[in-house]
Amino acid sequence: MQWVQANLSEIRYVSCTGKHNNLIKTLHLKDEKLNYEGSFDELRIFLTSQNFLQIDRGLVVNLEKVDYVNLKKNEVHLKDMDDILKATSIKSKILSEKLAI
Structure with a gap:
């Protein structure tokens, strides 16, 4: 596995986009x-x-960085960021339960 230099606590989320190769x-x-x-x-x-937590096929979010989850829109809002992440409906529910929102 190849690593870039970043502390886990600094990572807000990881995205994976594109096609196979x-x-x-x-x-x-x-x-x-x-x-x-x-x-x-x-x-x-x-x-x-x-x-x-993986919230969609190509998105993994740091639970400590989640501000709140909008269950109606399946949106994950992060602390100190304008990025709004789309989650699958089941992952939105799991995430909100993990965070006790």
Whole structure:
């Protein structure tokens, strides 16, 4: 597994976009984005064992950075960020239960 230098506590969320052989994996920090060259599956598995939750096929969010979840719109709002993440309906419910919102 290839690692970029970032503390887990700095990562707000990880996104994976693109198609099969052209995937772009990005670590979203508060004020910057870092590209990740390794396997998204390996990164996802590691992060979900560390207080992160996969909320959609290509999105893994740091539970400590979630401000609130809008269950009607399946939106995840992060602390100190304007980014609004779309989650699947079941993951929205799981996330809100984990956060006791």
